[in-house]
Amino acid sequence: MESLEALVAHIQGLSGSPEEVAHLHSLLKQADGDSLRAHAAALLPFLAHLSPETHSLGYLYLLEACATSGSNLSDFGGGDFLVTIAGFLTACSADQIRLAPDKFLNVCRVLKDQVMQLNMPIRGIAPLRAAVRKIQSSPEQLTPLHADYLLLCLLAKQYKAGLSVLEDDIFEVDQPKDLFLYCYYGGMIYIGLKKFPKALELLHNAVTAPMSMLNAIAIEAYKKYVLVSLIVNGQVPSFPKYTSVSGQRSMKIHAQIYVELSTSYSNGRYTDLEIFVQANSATFQSDNNLGLVKQVLSSMYKRNIQRLTQTYLTLSLEDIARSVQLETPRDAEMHVLRMIEDGEIHATINQKDGMVSFHEDPEQYKSVEMVEHIDSSIQRLTALSKKLASIDENMSCDPAYLMKVDVKDSVDSWEQHFDKISIEERSKFDEETLYNLEGIKRKKTYSRKPDGFRNEYIVLTILVAADGALKFPEVRNYGDLEAIVEKLNSIPARQIQGIQVLWTPQDENDVLSEEKLLGDYPYLKPLCED
Numbered sequence: 001m002e003s004l005e006a007l008v009a010h011i012q013g014l015s016g017s018p019e020e021v022a023h024l025h026s027l028l029k030q031a032d033g034d035s036l037r038a039h040a041a042a043l044l045p046f047l048a049h050l051s052p053e054t055h056s057l058g059y060l061y062l063l064e065a066c067a068t069s070g071s072n073l074s075d076f077g078g079g080d081f082l083v084t085i086a087g088f089l090t091a092c093s094a095d096q097i098r099l100a101p102d103k104f105l106n107v108c109r110v111l112k113d114q115v116m117q118l119n120m121p122i123r124g125i126a127p128l129r130a131a132v133r134k135i136q137s138s139p140e141q142l143t144p145l146h147a148d149y150l151l152l153c154l155l156a157k158q159y160k161a162g163l164s165v166l167e168d169d170i171f172e173v174d175q176p177k178d179l180f181l182y183c184y185y186g187g188m189i190y191i192g193l194k195k196f197p198k199a200l201e202l203l204h205n206a207v208t209a210p211m212s213m214l215n216a217i218a219i220e221a222y223k224k225y226v227l228v229s230l231i232v233n234g235q236v237p238s239f240p241k242y243t244s245v246s247g248q249r250s251m252k253i254h255a256q257i258y259v260e261l262s263t264s265y266s267n268g269r270y271t272d273l274e275i276f277v278q279a280n281s282a283t284f285q286s287d288n289n290l291g292l293v294k295q296v297l298s299s300m301y302k303r304n305i306q307r308l309t310q311t312y313l314t315l316s317l318e319d320i321a322r323s324v325q326l327e328t329p330r331d332a333e334m335h336v337l338r339m340i341e342d343g344e345i346h347a348t349i350n351q352k353d354g355m356v357s358f359h360e361d362p363e364q365y366k367s368v369e370m371v372e373h374i375d376s377s378i379q380r381l382t383a384l385s386k387k388l389a390s391i392d393e394n395m396s397c398d399p400a401y402l403m404k405v406d407v408k409d410s411v412d413s414w415e416q417h418f419d420k421i422s423i424e425e426r427s428k429f430d431e432e433t434l435y436n437l438e439g440i441k442r443k444k445t446y447s448r449k450p451d452g453f454r455n456e457y458i459v460l461t462i463l464v465a466a467d468g469a470l471k472f473p474e475v476r477n478y479g480d481l482e483a484i485v486e487k488l489n490s491i492p493a494r495q496i497q498g499i500q501v502l503w504t505p506q507d508e509n510d511v512l513s514e515e516k517l518l519g520d521y522p523y524l525k526p527l528c529e530d
Helices: 006-015 018-031 034-038 040-047 056-067 079-091 101-117 120-134 144-155 161-166 176-194 196-210 216-233 246-252 256-266 270-279 281-287 290-309 317-324 329-341 368-396 398-409 416-427 478-489 514-522
Strands: 314-316 345-351 356-357 432-438 442-443 460-467 496-504
Touching: 006 018, 006 040, 006 056, 006 176, 018 056, 034 040, 040 056, 040 079, 040 161, 056 079, 056 101, 079 101, 079 120, 079 281, 101 144, 120 144, 120 161, 120 314, 144 161, 144 176, 176 216, 176 270, 196 216, 216 246, 216 256, 216 290, 246 256, 256 270, 256 290, 270 281, 270 290, 281 290, 281 345, 290 317, 290 329, 317 329, 317 356, 368 398, 416 460, 416 496
Parallel strands: none
Antiparallel strands: 314 356, 345 356, 432 442, 460 496
16 A cells, blocks of 8 residues: 555545545545554544545545544544534535445445434534435435434434425435434424424324334334324225235234224223233333323324314213313313314314313315415425426336346236236136135025036135245146145245135136036146056
């Protein structure tokens, strides 16, 4: 490696035009490695001869060598070194640092780790916010730094600072982990701000995002998703169809107590829910969710008051208190007033007789503010539609995507594939008279008149969707067929995603002729006796 003095001279002389910076980059890559880190202690003074703005690429290489050398940062001046890193992240040239993104991310993570060790996360918020904007190729790109930045905002309880990145529309994601953490931390930021619908949106993205296997982030997100769903909607909605089936089942298993909480909540009895929360408070506390659980408990009052508005036009505060299990009419009044202020119900309270009158929504949707809001929403949706159409077009032409379509169909869309095969097989039936779906049995009378012929054949079809790859021998005789049935029977229940058993004919008056058999099942072949 050249002397440090010569390397610094190259940095000073080759940080101008893009061509010079490209040449400098090749020199820095040659000098990079253990040899540069071995001189970490001697690198720091040279940084004083470089400008973070002008010599960003070279500054980054030297700074990263110091930060990742394994030496104690106190050897570099401790707090002063953090100031150096923070100053660089704020002032550096985006064009230059994007030539070495991994090194830039290393420096950012060192800053994050150090401010967390010092229990001073607030010191890292402004530098990391600047770093996010520097490393992004566009505001639509999600970077690994988004999650680090949001984590510092959470630890410092600077929730509003997190909005600076959460309000961007994200369309570009490189690593799945970045998306899971972004949605999880983002959801927690909105919970801290009491913006529960926004929190629910991000947590929903975390638990429904494609996943090849369950991860701890999705489990923790699902716990909060259940709680926030109860606060916002009073119930936990079903998973959308595109959600991983195995992921759904695993999340519910790992968050069983939260599923039980939602069941207790749906009963509408405050006392029962309170007893359940108290009995499981240790678990909620260990999950750092006890505060949110208490807000779920409190929301039941609001949910029960909202139910009253669907039944009564007027009701006394005393009756409201008794119906929703509040201690006094005064408590009922406070809850009703708060709900009126938040726009959750429309009502007036007569202070003389303590009667509450419930009203319809007075919004006529024709005020200037409402028209502007609707117009803004339409414009946003139009822009989003155009963006999604562009993304869809680009994906449909992407060779990498086209190569993986078959794999995606077999992994992510097994349900569609399973249903497609099922429909193909059932379409061969003249009439379907019996079926059992998830334990629900139904039977209908065969509509055709008997034609006097007796059943010639019967075909049994077994469809199985299971995890993993199953290899079956070629069926040549009855022994091979029995071996296949045994193999199907030996599949562990936890690996089975779906089963369907079809047979034709189903009715004693129906007939499957040889001609129809050969036409509908051309791949059937006779079995040998041996």
